[in-house]
Structure formats: structure tokens, C-alpha cells
Amino acid sequence: MARPKIALIGAGQIGGTLAHLVALKELGDVVLFDIAEGTPEGKALDISESGPAGGFDATLKGTQSYADIAGADVCIVTAGVPRKPGMSRDDLLGINLKVMKAVGEGIRDHAPDAFVICITNPLDAMVWALRQYSGLPHEKVCGMAGVLDSGRFRHFLSLEFGVSMRDVSAFVLGGHGDTMVPLTRYSTVAGIPLPDLVKMGWTTQEKLDAIVQRTRDGGAEIVGLLKTGSAYYAPATSAIEMAEAYLKDQKRVLPCAAHVDGAYGLDGFYVGVPTVIGAGGIERVIEIAMNKDEQAMFDKSVDAVKGLVKACKEIDGALG
Ligand code: APR
Numbered sequence: 571m572a573r574p575k576i577a578l579i580g581a582g583q584i585g586g587t588l589a590h591l592v593a594l595k596e597l598g599d600v601v602l603f604d605i606a607e608g609t610p611e612g613k614a615l616d617i618s619e620s621g622p623a624g625g626f627d628a629t630l631k632g633t634q635s636y637a638d639i640a641g642a643d644v645c646i647v648t649a650g651v652p653r654k655p656g657m658s659r660d661d662l663l664g665i666n667l668k669v670m671k672a673v674g675e676g677i678r679d680h681a682p683d684a685f686v687i688c689i690t691n692p693l694d695a696m697v698w699a700l701r702q703y704s705g706l707p708h709e710k711v712c713g714m715a716g717v718l719d720s721g722r723f724r725h726f727l728s729l730e731f732g733v734s735m736r737d738v739s740a741f742v743l744g745g746h747g748d749t750m751v752p753l754t755r756y757s758t759v760a761g762i763p764l765p766d767l768v769k770m771g772w773t774t775q776e777k778l779d780a781i782v783q784r785t786r787d788g789g790a791e792i793v794g795l796l797k798t799g800s801a802y803y804a805p806a807t808s809a810i811e812m813a814e815a816y817l818k819d820q821k822r823v824l825p826c827a828a829h830v831d832g833a834y835g836l837d838g839f840y841v842g843v844p845t846v847i848g849a850g851g852i853e854r855v856i857e858i859a860m861n862k863d864e865q866a867m868f869d870k871s872v873d874a875v876k877g878l879v880k881a882c883k884e885i886d887g888a889l890g
Contacts, residue, residue, distance in 0.1 A: 573599050574643040574644065575599050575643050577638075577639035577644070577684065579649045579677075580649035580650065581613050583799055583800075584809075585613075585646075587802050587806035588809060589613060589630060590617050596628060599629040599630070600631070601632075601638050602614050602632045603632075603635075603638065604632070604649070610632030613632060614632035615630075617630050639677070639681045642681040643684060643685065643817065644687070644813045644817065645684045647690055649669050649690060650665065650666035657793075659693070659789070663692055669690065670696050670699045678706070682706060688711070689713070692878055693713045694715070694878065695875065695879050695881070701829070702889050702890075708831075709850060712826045712845070714809040715746030715826065716743075717809075717811055719750055720741060721808055722788035726785060727764075731772055737760045739758050742785070742842065743842055743843060744867070744875075745827075745842060745872070745874055746842060748786055749867070751867045788801075812824055816849065821846055823846055825842055825845070826842065826845055827840050828840065828843055828855055830843055839875070
């Protein structure tokens with residue numbers, strides 16, 4: 571049986587890391603697409619040459635032609651610009667919206683059956699725009715944010731508790747921005763909710779609040795350290811977890827920016843929610859009960875995303 575075909579649109583920091591991970595995990599053959607001549611070809615060749623030592627079989631190709639993504643099973647989109655210190659994700663909107671138009675039309679014309687994972691920021695608005703431009707079914711277009719945000723939360727919690735990251739599960743809802751909603755009540759160490767761990771003396775409420783804030787600022791912390799771009803190892807690894815769930819029909823329960831129609835009182839809107847990812851794409855959106863405070867935080871986050879979508883519509887009236 572032929573290997574799955576994975577198209578990576580954008581061959582920058584995240585795109586290159588994605589290609590390397592796909593190869594190492596033998597998830598499929600890779601097409602790296604980028605407008606920058608030489609970059610995707612160079613990365614494809616470099617990773618291919620790591621195959622003998624890395625011990626994998628995969629074909630990697632770099633290209634500037636959308637025709638080469640034809641028949642892709644998965645497209646992961648990182649095309650666009652990342653932020654620099656002092657910039658918010660929202661500052662990228664104008665430039666990256668134009669990129670989403672080109673990419674959406676390229677996917678529509680050449681890989682309309684793919685499962686599409688968007689990583690380009692500002693995430694929730696960009697995945698909405700990408701879906702509009704591509705016209706693909708809503709369940710086949712989603713955005714990677716929740717796996718990364720909850721991964722950061724899990725990492726910080728594991729440091730605080732001195733336990734394995736694997737035994738910490740965490741829950742982050744809402745938009746991928748300063749208003750994201752890390753839900754402590756639904757986050758656990760081996761099933762023990764965080765509020766109980768405070769009562770057990772494992773941490774204090776103040777420390778937990780600081781960890782929640784560090785999670786919200788997780789992307790900016792990396793941008794501040796790197797100075798020349800934004801995070802790429804964790805974003806790439808998170809998107810690979812989602813792609814694998816689709817390709818292997820794992821029915822993983824993963825938070826991601828999904829089209830929510832009905833649940834959470836939303837009427838056809840992309841925002842971060844827990845989902846089930848399997849061969850059907852986003853097979854289910856899981857609606858959890860929120861208390862008053864959580865609902866207020868979620869509403870604030872949804873409003874922030876709505877503002878960005880409105881800004882997209884103002885830039886391109888055709889987006890409707
Ligand atoms: N089509 C294809 N590729 C494009 C286009 C386009 N229209 N416009 C830009 N690119 C390419 C650039 O040439 C570059 O190689 O997108 C790549 C982006 O790579 P980086 O600048 O290294 O950015 P990266 O760190 O990978 O982040 C990409 O993901 O997390 C988000 O905020 C981040 O929006 C940013 C995106």
C-alpha cells in the first residue's frame with residue numbers, strides 16, 4: 571500500500587521541523603511547499619540525507635508548485651510570517667490573511683480531500699479564513715493551538731509537582747491568544763483535579779494562578795528568548811499528534827480550533843474546544859459544563875476571536 575502523502579505548506583522553522591518529525595515517525599511521504607525558492611528543496615534534501623542514520627523510509631520533495639500537493643491526505647499550513655518581540659499574534663492578521671487566500675485556493679484546487687491543520691497565526695481567525703477560501707468541509711479543516719497550549723500547561727504543572735508530564739492532563743479552551751482559558755477544574759494529575767491538589771498541599775492557589783498566566787504567555791516567553799521568531803518544536807510536535815490521530819483513525823480526544831455549530835451556544839464559529847479526531851477529521855466537538863467564571867472567560871475569548879474575524883471581513887469583503 572502506498573504511504574500517506576503529507577503536504578506541508580510553508581517550509582520555515584515549523585515546516586522543516588514537521589517534515590523531520592513525519593520522516594522520523596514514518597507517517598508518510600512529504601511534500602514541502604514554499605514560495606521561497608530553494609528553502610523547501612534544501613530542507614527536503616537535508617532531511618532525506620538523514621534517512622540512513624535516522625533509519626527511516628520516506629520520500630521528501632521540496633517545491634514551489636501547488637500541483638505537487640495533488641492527492642495529499644494531510645496538509646499542515648504554516649505559511650506566513652511569525653511574530654517578533656513586542657508583537658501580538660493579532661498584529662500578523664493583515665499579512666497572513668493574504669497568505670491564507672493563496673494557500674486556501676491551492677488546497678481547494680489540488681488537495682480537496684485532505685485533512686487540513688492550520689498553524690499560522692492569529693490562529694482562530696486564520697483557520698476560519700482558510701476554510702472559507704478552500705471551501706473544504708468544516709470537519710476537514712481545523713487549527714492547532716489547544717494541544718500546544720495544554721502541552722505548555724502540562725509541562726509547567728509537571729515542574730511544579732515533580733511528576734511526569736505524561737501523568738498530567740490539562741484542559742485549555744477558547745482562542746489561541748491572551749484570552750485563552752486554561753481550565754484548572756478539568757486538569758488533573760492521574761485523575762486528581764488541580765483544585766484538590768491545592769487542598770492536598772501540593773501547590774498553592776497563588777502558584778497555580780501564576781502557572782495559568784505563564785501558560786497564557788507561553789508563546790510570548792519563547793518569542794522573547796529567541797528574538798528572531800516564534801516557537802517551532804512544540805507547535806510542530808502538537809500538529810503531528812493531530813495528523814497521526816487522523817491518519818491512524820485513533821479517535822484521540824484533543825483540544826483544537828474546530829468549527830463549533832450548536833455547542834457552547836455558538837453558531838458556526840472556529841474556536842478552541844475539545845474534539846475527537848479520527849478518520850472523519852473532527853468527528854465530534856465535546857461540550858463540557860462550565861461554571862459562571864469559566865463561562866465568562868470563554869465568552870471573553872470568543873469575543874476576541876469574533877473581533878479578528880470581523881477584521882478579516884473588513885480587509886476582504888469577499889469573505890462574507
Ligand atoms: N505560500 C507559501 N509559503 C509562504 C507564503 C505563501 N504565500 N508566504 C510566506 N511563506 C513561507 C515563508 O517563505 C517561510 O518559509 O512561510 C514560511 C514561514 O516560516 P517561518 O518564517 O520560519 O515561520 P514559522 O516559525 O514556521 O511560523 C509560521 O506559524 O506559529 C505560527 O505565528 C507563526 O504564523 C506563523 C507560522
